[in-house]
Amino acid sequence: MYSTSTQKKEWTFTAEQIDDQRQEVNQKFREKYKDFVEEGEHEIFLTCQEELSMQRIVEEAALKFADKFRPSIWPSVKWTAYAYFKRLFLKWSACDNSPKLVIMACFYLAMKIDEFFVTIDEFVGNLTTGNPSQNAERILALEPEIMRELDYNLTVHCPYRPFEGHLMEMKTRMLLLNFDLESIRNDSQRFFQLALQTDALLMYPPSQIALAAVKFGLKSQGKSNDVLRDFLNKLLGVEEDAWGGGVVPDANTHVEKLLVKLEMIENTVEGGTNKLSDDAVSNLQNRAGDLSNFLLILDKRRNDKWQAEGGIGRPPGEKDEQPVDSDDE
Template sequence: MYSTSTQKREWTYTPEKLAAVRLETNIKFREKYESVITPEELELFVTPEEELRMQRSIEDAALKFADKFRPHIWPSVKWTALAFFKRAFLVWMVMMGCFYLAMKIDEFYITIDDFVKNMNVGDPRQNAERILKLEPELMKVLNYNLTVHCPYRPFEGHLMDMKTRMLLLNFDLESIRRDSMRFFQNALQTDVLLVYPPSQIALAAINFGCMLKSDEILREFLRKMIGIEEDSWSARDVRPEDLEKLEKTVTRVNHIMREVEKQFVAVTEQERENHKSRLSQIQNLLPILNERRKEAWRAGGCIGQEPGLVTEAPVDSDDE
């Protein structure tokens, strides 16, 4: 259950906390190399805002990879993979490893050889070795919290409930599925899955799909689900707590829709190429900086832990 999961306890943030974590991670990364980096090299390092935009570019490329993947992967695999990536990006960044791990967690069986066949860059053997080598490191970064609650199951549940409770609708509820899936796809390139419960994201997707039909369908459905009868003759027939619950849910759903609309920005090809170039430069620079840190450590008499070594820390188990 989401309410008792590690996802809610450890990987759900307020927008303010999320911004603070990103800033702290960015500062820590800069401080790690400040003693060995030149001013010219420092210009390659990105600000938190640039880093977030770079993350969106990687997510966009990852979703294109997922849409072309064969065999066709489940939507929940995409959601799980992007959830892993967004969590890991707060500490570290890697994408293809997230997808392959998500497939294992979601029981979407595929061999590593078949997986790398879908990658259009790099040598297949080297890609496979890199992904498998990164997997234990990725799980460590995720604190071994590998259960991801996706909004697709509550979406199907809400849709089935609507079909049962709202028999007088003058359109087929299945017709909203295409727009709702587009909403989910756009949501994957925003922060909503790090901030809101999956059931509320699912309601937002349903509301998004229904908007062209009527903007009152969700409210009507929630009234029926909460138990507010339409033939109540006065406000005295309705419990105040039920009305409050209705309004809070509608407000939250509308807020999620606005957040997806505000945060989702299509990535241009030029922007993607610029990000790839910047990332490549940073990746080429990091081994040089790490070697400088080791040289400084040796020159200082090898005091303290050698730079680059990671100390294992005990972790809690994941959801039951």
């Protein structure tokens, strides 16, 4: 259950906590090279917001990849992959790890976790760029590193099943509706697609995201917000209990708080999917290219210093090998 899950305990944050972690990651990346950056070169580094924009560009492109993937990807696989991706970049810098490669590895790992069986050859066969053999090698090599960074918290609770439950409850409890509830489904699914490109996955319980999708669907169909309010009243027992027990204590307050929370989720999703202009994307790509070339220079400076000091110890930039958990131990 979500209430006792690692997702709630370890991977659910406030907007402020998310911003702080991203700032820390960006600063940590800069610190790695601070002794080798000369005057006037600091501006070549990407800002925290530019790193986030790089991630958003990749997230948008990955949705197109997922929609075209054959066999058709389950929605839960998509949600799980994006959850992994967003969690990782609270620890990793987009300057230090290719978001494009990372999200592909997240998709392949999510397929395994969700038991959506696809071989690595079938997976890379859906990619339109790169060499299939090299793509497969890089994805498989990144997989154990991703699992370590996620602390092996690989179960992700998705909003799709709660959404179906909410629809079923509405159909059961609200028999006098003068429209077909199924009419909101397409708009609600669009809401989920938008949510994948925001921080909503890191901030809110899946059941509340599902309710926000219902709210979004109703609004998109021109339905009054009173429809959702009436449903929550019935669901939480604000109306008089049919067994004579009266109104559930504090239920009305819970409904009002929940409506406020759903409004916050909707604002997070609608306000977090601002698409960059073509010029902004082109400028960011140029900035990323300049940084990539600059990092080669910095790595050479760092290596030259290491050699000048006698080449003692591990070469600079080389990562420590970490053991992968084994069932044999």
